[in-house]
Amino acid sequence: ETGVTQTPRHLVMGMTNKKSLKCEQHLGHNAMYWYKQSAKKPLELMFVYSLEERVENNSVPSRFSPECPNSSHLFLHLHTLQPEDSALYLCASSQGFATNEKLFFGSGTQLSVL
Amino acid sequence: DQQVKQNSPSLSVQEGRISILNCDYTNSMFDYFLWYKKYPAEGPTFLISISSIKDKNEDGRFTVFLNKSAKHLSLHIVPSQPGDSAVYFCAASGTSGGSYIPTFGRGTSLIVHP
Numbered sequence: 335e336t337g338v339t340q341t342p343r344h345l346v347m348g349m350t351n352k353k354s355l356k357c358e359q360h361l362g363h364n365a366m367y368w369y370k371q372s373a374k375k376p377l378e379l380m381f382v383y384s385l386e387e388r389v390e391n392n393s394v395p396s397r398f399s400p401e402c403p404n405s406s407h408l409f410l411h412l413h414t415l416q417p418e419d420s421a422l423y424l425c426a427s428s429q430g431f432a433t434n435e436k437l438f439f440g441s442g443t444q445l446s447v448l
Numbered sequence: 449d450q451q452v453k454q455n456s457p458s459l460s461v462q463e464g465r466i467s468i469l470n471c472d473y474t475n476s477m478f479d480y481f482l483w484y485k486k487y488p489a490e491g492p493t494f495l496i497s498i499s500s501i502k503d504k505n506e507d508g509r510f511t512v513f514l515n516k517s518a519k520h521l522s523l524h525i526v527p528s529q530p531g532d533s534a535v536y537f538c539a540a541s542g543t544s545g546g547s548y549i550p551t552f553g554r555g556t557s558l559i560v561h562p
Contacts, residue, residue, distance in 0.1 A: 377552035431548045433480045433541055439491030
């Protein structure tokens with residue numbers, strides 16, 4: 335496998351469910367990101383991890399809980415979500431945080447909250 | 449308050465003609481700019497970038513122009529091909545007190561008609 339892999343590709347959940355999104359990168363990168371893409375909105379940064387330590391949290395509601403057990407894996411734990419949380423959740427990685435750094439994205443998880 | 453703005457949600461172009469996608473930014477600390485391309489059911493992929501020390505960068509059919517005084521950049525695709533049909537995201541990052549993590553626009557959907 336190469337690149338950034340996200341599972342599942344699609345997820346439908348009720349507001350009382352608990353689910354987790356998984357991301358794995360095979361690029362040897364040190365930084366990993368969660369982004370949210372909603373219709374007609376910019377890509378919104380949610381969380382950033384550097385070498386398994388969270389370095390940025392863009393005031394995301396506590397119903398989203400990230401976990402980075404090692405530099406290759408990133409999870410987003412979901413609980414008691416709202417219908418407005420329905421969106422495409424994208425994971426990305428980069429070598430580091432240099433200004434000319436390029437992000438490598440996974441294909442995303444399309445989440446629907448009923 | 450959006451720091452990176454892509455005011456055209458969509459653009460339709462005939463095959464063989466030029467596609468021009470525009471992006472404006474408000475943060476004067478941004479000094480590196482990137483364009484990403486996203487096909488349906490895939491994550492964004494890096495396309496081309498430009499540093500603020502330049503006003504033009506070219507890569508094959510793709511050219512990015514930067515006008516720092518106007519805080520404006522544009523992506524030119526010449527000639528446009530049906531395979532270029534995708535959503536194009538503009539992103540900006542910076543040092544000197546700016547964020548080293550890219551800030552994205554909301555994207556422009558390009559449709560190239562055969």
